[in-house]
Amino acid sequence: MAAVRPLNVFDAYNRNLKGKKVTEAEWDYQIIPGNAAKLKEKYNIKFGKEIVPEDKDLKERLFQAGLEMLVTTGIYNADLGRVLTISEEEVMEGIKKTPKWLVLGENRDAVRFEPRKGNAPRKPVIQGGPTGAPVSEEVFVQIMQSYAQEAVVDTLVNGVMATIEGNGAATNTPWEIRAMMAELRAVREARIRAGRPYMAI
Amino acid sequence: MLAGWVAQGNTIMIEQMPIFGGYCGGVEETTICDIATTLASFTVFHANYHLDGPIHIRWGITTSRETLQIAAHAAAAIDAHTDLLLANQYYPIAGPCTEMCLLETATQAISDTASGRELLSGSAAAKGVVQDKTTGMEARIMGEAAAATAGMKISEVNEILEKLVSGYEGNYKSAPAGKRFQECYNVKTVQPTDEYLKVYDGAVAKLRDLGLNIR
Numbered sequence: 001m002a003a004v005r006p007l008n009v010f011d012a013y014n015r016n017l018k019g020k021k022v023t024e025a026e027w028d029y030q031i032i033p034g035n036a037a038k039l040k041e042k043y044n045i046k047f048g049k050e051i052v053p054e055d056k057d058l059k060e061r062l063f064q065a066g067l068e069m070l071v072t073t074g075i076y077n078a079d080l081g082r083v084l085t086i087s088e089e090e091v092m093e094g095i096k097k098t099p100k101w102l103v104l105g106e107n108r109d110a111v112r113f114e115p116r117k118g119n120a121p122r123k124p125v126i127q128g129g130p131t132g133a134p135v136s137e138e139v140f141v142q143i144m145q146s147y148a149q150e151a152v153v154d155t156l157v158n159g160v161m162a163t164i165e166g167n168g169a170a171t172n173t174p175w176e177i178r179a180m181m182a183e184l185r186a187v188r189e190a191r192i193r194a195g196r197p198y199m200a201i
Numbered sequence: 202m203l204a205g206w207v208a209q210g211n212t213i214m215i216e217q218m219p220i221f222g223g224y225c226g227g228v229e230e231t232t233i234c235d236i237a238t239t240l241a242s243f244t245v246f247h248a249n250y251h252l253d254g255p256i257h258i259r260w261g262i263t264t265s266r267e268t269l270q271i272a273a274h275a276a277a278a279i280d281a282h283t284d285l286l287l288a289n290q291y292y293p294i295a296g297p298c299t300e301m302c303l304l305e306t307a308t309q310a311i312s313d314t315a316s317g318r319e320l321l322s323g324s325a326a327a328k329g330v331v332q333d334k335t336t337g338m339e340a341r342i343m344g345e346a347a348a349a350t351a352g353m354k355i356s357e358v359n360e361i362l363e364k365l366v367s368g369y370e371g372n373y374k375s376a377p378a379g380k381r382f383q384e385c386y387n388v389k390t391v392q393p394t395d396e397y398l399k400v401y402d403g404a405v406a407k408l409r410d411l412g413l414n415i416r
Contacts, residue, residue: 037226040230049363054355066239127322143382
């Protein structure tokens with residue numbers, strides 16, 4: 001049946017509330033491994049030695065297996081202990097609705113983020129940064145600058161400020177908010193120091 | 202939060218890191234789950250782009266043979282069927298200012314680029330768990346290796362990948378810890394040390410010897 005519309009965040013929330021009840025243990029130990037193994041067998045998926053696949057048919061079967069895994073298994077909401085389900089038609093409508101390209105950053109530091117299709121001659125967008133690794137507050141600006149100043153880097157991803165004014169930035173404390181604001185100021189300072197004030201963060 | 206971001210028109214990145222050797226199982230099963238959750242990110246959670254990061258349950262890294270294979274197969278399969286924007290993130294085992302760290306990072310950049318990914322995000326050297334063990338030099342090799350790979354034949358890429366992975370995968374237990382940013386750069390001028398530049402040049406020379414036309 002055709003999809004009513006691509007799922008939006010409100011549809012997804014409501015569907016979560018009405019989803020089938022499943023325990024986390026059942027999901028982790030039975031449903032996920034069981035369904036993945038069945039689909040591996042159904043689509044005859046076996047990797048060779050190659051790291052990057054060249055076989056067009058294998059890529060086709062893999063995509064179908066992944067799509068079927070999503071449609072037949074759903075997504076588990078651990079807080080509610082319920083499973084959200086989505087139809088194949090809704091998945092395809094959702095893919096269609098997703099923007100085909102984005103612009104990251106602004107003005108002269110903007111970069112186009114668009115499909116490459118296979119190993120196209122255009123390089124991917126290079127996002128430099130510690131990717132969530134812990135960084136001392138004393139050198140946070142300098143570490144971020146070390147990425148922002150690299151010619152090959154297009155956008156930034158920040159690290160996690162380990163302390164703020166000497167206090168641990170623990171979750172669910174006010175220091176977490178203070179550290180996050182300090183991180184933002186530091187990354188902005190780093191890109192200004194590197195002469196790229198509009199680089200995407 | 203998601204409802205607010207959607208209403209605000211923000212660019213939404215959804216991150217998900219499948220664990221190889223975890224609940225999903227082996228490389229093929231984990232790839233199937235990776236594809237399923239990538240598609241869910243766009244169609245259930247409003248992602249504009251997806252940040253992957255298959256991680257090895259034993260080593261906690263993204264640069265192992267198995268996790269590279271999962272990421273590459275998932276990206277290539279999705280890329281062949283959609284225009285979705287796909288990214289991957291970097292967790293090598295070795296620390297900064299070591300050839301192993303740079304070669305691990307380059308290896309993943311080669312694999313990600315050849316499999317059609319659109320954005321590479323990194324790098325969190327030393328598994329991303331040690332304070333100040335990340336620097337811009339690792340991002341330099343990630344970007345330069347990607348630029349050198351873009352447009353290459355996949356069969357040639359796989360040959361280079363095989364040599365690179367075989368060269369470091371036996372050394373995880375004794376991986377060099379590397380140095381902190383404060384030892385890799387002049388903190389005042391934010392310039393890499395001569396020592397790190399030499400290590401970088403050595404890694405680049407190795408990559409060139411293997412057939413990668415890296416600058």
